[in-house]
Amino acid sequence: MRDEKSQFGPIPDMRFWRPATSRNQYLELTSNGIDGNEKADKAAREAVNNPLTEIRTYSSLIDIHRNVNTYCTNLWESEWRRTPNNKLREIKNTTEYWPKPHTSNRKDEVVINRLRIGHSKMSHGHLMRREEPAMCLTCGEPLTVKHLLIHCRIHIDTRKSLKLPDNLFEALSPIHDNTNKIIIFLKQIDMYNLI
Numbered sequence: 001m002r003d004e005k006s007q008f009g010p011i012p013d014m015r016f017w018r019p020a021t022s023r024n025q026y027l028e029l030t031s032n033g034i035d036g037n038e039k040a041d042k043a044a045r046e047a048v049n050n051p052l053t054e055i056r057t058y059s060s061l062i063d064i065h066r067n068v069n070t071y072c073t074n075l076w077e078s079e080w081r082r083t084p085n086n087k088l089r090e091i092k093n094t095t096e097y098w099p100k101p102h103t104s105n106r107k108d109e110v111v112i113n114r115l116r117i118g119h120s121k122m123s124h125g126h127l128m129r130r131e132e133p134a135m136c137l138t139c140g141e142p143l144t145v146k147h148l149l150i151h152c153r154i155h156i157d158t159r160k161s162l163k164l165p166d167n168l169f170e171a172l173s174p175i176h177d178n179t180n181k182i183i184i185f186l187k188q189i190d191m192y193n194l195i
Ligand SMILES: [Zn+2]
Pocket: 136, 137, 138, 139, 140, 141, 147, 151, 152, 153, 154
């Protein structure tokens, strides 16, 4: 394993590794000159002799699985935070698991999920119809999920009466109370079926 330093530790290179199920099989594989195993042996020797190699001891396959899992999760989290113009980060600033919306209504669940990804009939239906993007006639802004839930002037009173959060992060978070408010809001402004 070559020591490829990264912020999450060395990257395991398992491309050439193949387990020998017995000593005899190992000898057979190496003596037959199987290319992959030779490369694995060479890489292992280099790693052992490299003073920069970080020594990690694993007691079981579960440990290895957990370590790879942690590595991938950290990498994903880092990419999520570093990616510029990640519109989803405005709603969810971490890759941590969010529970499903607290509703037994399938349609409500679909609506909340569409709002979270920012894709709805209202904002993206024009693509299917091959038309220009829909605009808010009151504000002159593109009719996006964010505009509807946060900025649109025509719905200020409704948002105030329901005490809707003024940011997407809270409005679309998995907090049960906020989910309910969003559904009620959409129904009151007759947009529920356009999401
Ligand atoms: Zn508007």
